[in-house]
Amino acid sequence: MDAQAINRELDAARYAGPVKDIVIPxxxxxxxxxxxxxxxxxxxxxxxxxxxxxxxxxxxxxxxxxxxxxxxxxxxxxxxxxxxxxxxxxxxxxxxxxxxxxxxIRIDPTLIEHFWESSTRRSIAMAHIAGQMYGMDVEIAKTCGLFFHVGIPIMLQGVRGYSGTLVEAMARQDRTFIETENAAHRTDHAVVGAIVAKTWRLPTVIVLAVRLHHDFSVLEDDTVPIAVRNLVAIAAIADHLVAQHEAIEVQREWQRYGERCMAFLQIGPAEVEAWVDVLYHPFESVVVT
Known part of the structure; x- marks a missing residue:
């Protein structure tokens, strides 16, 4: 999906599709x-x-x-x-x-306190990884880390039954998180998050990366800007690092796509393991303001 196609998709979802009744801040x-x-x-x-x-x-x-x-x-x-x-x-x-x-986002902060902590850690991890890559914009990566999953609290706030969908999506083994969201609500947090990023006039590379961050087929798609594909791969590694720190069992996406993401960025498992140690203190120092 190129930038124009994604913009058309987001506009259609926002104004005529299932997202039209969701309050986008x-x-x-x-x-x-x-x-x-x-x-x-x-x-x-x-x-x-x-x-x-x-x-x-x-x-x-x-x-x-x-x-x-x-x-x-x-x-x-x-x-x-x-x-x-x-x-x-x-x-x-x-x-x-x-x-x-x-x-x-008008939602009881106690319900999503851990969500913001994890998002902040993802942001830190993405910035660190981007800093190891030639020519990557660290602040763009950091902002992406904050916005990749922002569709989740937006949907919690405005979609009836989404809290139950979250529980189901995290438990199911036969389909992906995104597939479970779409089965229940005809949209998902990647679409909603991208609409937020677009509404907030964030750079196009962030909008595209938020929309595509669970679609690993883009890693081999030359029609998608290389900066976006880099961010998709970095996000997968960052989520793995955060999960390791928070003692969350190995995620299905990492099991299926981790090697592809590392290969795309030309890094190996040893580097990822080293980042677990390097990021321990920054992760522990997370301050959610």
Whole structure:
């Protein structure tokens, strides 16, 4: 599926298909302002700090992350401006996007606290793996990690019976998670998540990767941009690393497609095993703001 075909599919699902009755959170105005700043040739850190500081909870969350053990600073930061100066503009933007995403979904946070922790770990893992690959955009990978499964809480919030579908999807051995979702609701979290990413005007590469992240046939499809295929392969490895850390039994997707994803990225099992150790502390240091 090329970009145009996927865009047509998402529009059809959003406005005429099964997704039309699901409430998709609008892009927050603060994110619109942030995207406008990032679109400039030379984004102003002071402007990014001002956007972060315009919401007390968001600023506090940013400072909390900057002062976490993940960064091991000797002197704590005390303001959004200091946090931006320490983290950098684009990493700050990713953190703010994560905050705005979580706070845009109106669902009891205690029900999905672990979901956000796992999403944050996936984001960290994808950024780390992307950093080992030549020419890959680390912040794009990090943002993808946050959005890949965002369709799940959106569907929990707006689709009757989806909580039962989740339980069934995780238990079934005869079909995939996506197949179970589609059997029950005629759509799935990859489609819904891609619609969120598109609604929020995220880069096209993220929209496509979110839509295709469970479709491993794209690894051999030259019509799909290489950056998207890289993200699909990286996501599978990242999910495996998170599952290892959280002591979750080996996932069916990893058993079926893990070797293909590693081969596509030209890495071996030894590297993946080494990343389990490298990422232990960052995973343990996850702070959900």
């Amino acid at each position: 609008p892009c927050p105005q603060l994110l619109v302002q942030l995207q406008q700043e990032l679109a400039l040739a030379d984004p102003d850190p002071h402007r990014v700090a001002a956007i972060a500081g315009s919401d007390v909870a968001m600023a506090a969350g940013l400072i909390r992350v900057a002062n976490s053990s993940l960064y091991a600073r000797k002197e704590p930061v005390a303001s959004a401006a200091q946090a931006v100066a320490m983290l950098g503009v684009r990493p700050t933007a990713t953190l703010l996007t994560s905050f705005l995403l979580r706070n845009s």
